[in-house]
Amino acid sequence: MKYIATMQDVTIQSGQASFVGSQEIAQRIRSARARAGFTRKQLAAASGASERYLAHLEAGTGNPSVEMLLAISEALGMAMAELLPMGGERDAGVAHAAQLLRRAPPERVREALAWLGERPDAVDGKGRRVALIGLRGAGKSSLGQALADRLSVPFFEISKEVEQRYGGSIGVLLEINGPAALRRYEADVLRDICRTNAAAVIAAPGAVVADGKLFDQLLRETWTVWLQATPEDHMSRVVAQGDLRPMTGNRTAMNDLKAILAAREADYARADARLDTSGQDFNHTVSMLEGVVASFAG
Numbered sequence: 001m002k003y004i005a006t007m008q009d010v011t012i013q014s015g016q017a018s019f020v021g022s023q024e025i026a027q028r029i030r031s032a033r034a035r036a037g038f039t040r041k042q043l044a045a046a047s048g049a050s051e052r053y054l055a056h057l058e059a060g061t062g063n064p065s066v067e068m069l070l071a072i073s074e075a076l077g078m079a080m081a082e083l084l085p086m087g088g089e090r091d092a093g094v095a096h097a098a099q100l101l102r103r104a105p106p107e108r109v110r111e112a113l114a115w116l117g118e119r120p121d122a123v124d125g126k127g128r129r130v131a132l133i134g135l136r137g138a139g140k141s142s143l144g145q146a147l148a149d150r151l152s153v154p155f156f157e158i159s160k161e162v163e164q165r166y167g168g169s170i171g172v173l174l175e176i177n178g179p180a181a182l183r184r185y186e187a188d189v190l191r192d193i194c195r196t197n198a199a200a201v202i203a204a205p206g207a208v209v210a211d212g213k214l215f216d217q218l219l220r221e222t223w224t225v226w227l228q229a230t231p232e233d234h235m236s237r238v239v240a241q242g243d244l245r246p247m248t249g250n251r252t253a254m255n256d257l258k259a260i261l262a263a264r265e266a267d268y269a270r271a272d273a274r275l276d277t278s279g280q281d282f283n284h285t286v287s288m289l290e291g292v293v294a295s296f297a298g
Ligand SMILES: Nc1ncnc2c1ncn2[C@@H]1O[C@H](COP(=O)(O)OP(=O)(O)O)[C@@H](O)[C@H]1O
Pocket: 134, 135, 136, 137, 138, 139, 140, 141, 142, 143, 203, 237, 241, 277, 278, 279, 280, 281, 282, 285
């Protein structure tokens, strides 16, 4: 087995092996897992690592093999380099610039691309397609359908389209074919919706930001709106629907929800617009959303 650290790097702290960079790898795995909305158990199942082993890695006391880091990064839908200190870049300046770009709003990224001589994506590539993003309970499905009705355009829910195309539930798809297959289905469904509909409202999967490629595709091909709500509203809306999927069997549900929101905030913030849906009734929110969308189309 190959190890990331050489023996000289390994120091023994209270009986556990740790090495230079182990804390940074630990932090990157923790935040990538929160962004993906995986419990430790789910990541263990998807990557083949044991829960106990993941706990060590996330505490900075594990010493992962290249093979294991690769399995974890694939389960999280990211490049292995993203789990390594300095984003896998050898030059600290390039690593810092890459980090800033990942967090920058779309217009700054377009400016940076233009400065580098790259042609930014044409704005009309988004047509009159609107995609709603946000955590479970934000209102992607319900506000999305209501907005599509008001605008008289078709409504698509990416997860439902995937299930239809696959011929089974997302749960079964994940269990049998794995997360990479789900990502392929989502990307194909989005591409086909955009190819065949100049105008549409699309509800993105809640965890869309965890898949960098899919999220980039969505930002390029649709006008995106981040539906925001307080953690309390997210929780009460999901509970009111009787669906406890993200929180099942989890005693620290509210803390987890807050951690997922915090971990995803910078990514959700890349949307073209945001709308706070908390503290107001549903129909008023639909009207506000209509106003936001009108500002895109002019
Ligand atoms: N102001 C509001 N904005 C959005 N949803 C609201 C609002 N007030 C109440 N709700 C309710 O909250 C729930 C949002 O859930 P849903 O649309 O399924 O979200 P998502 O698809 O993002 O998980 C719906 O049942 C909706 O009727």
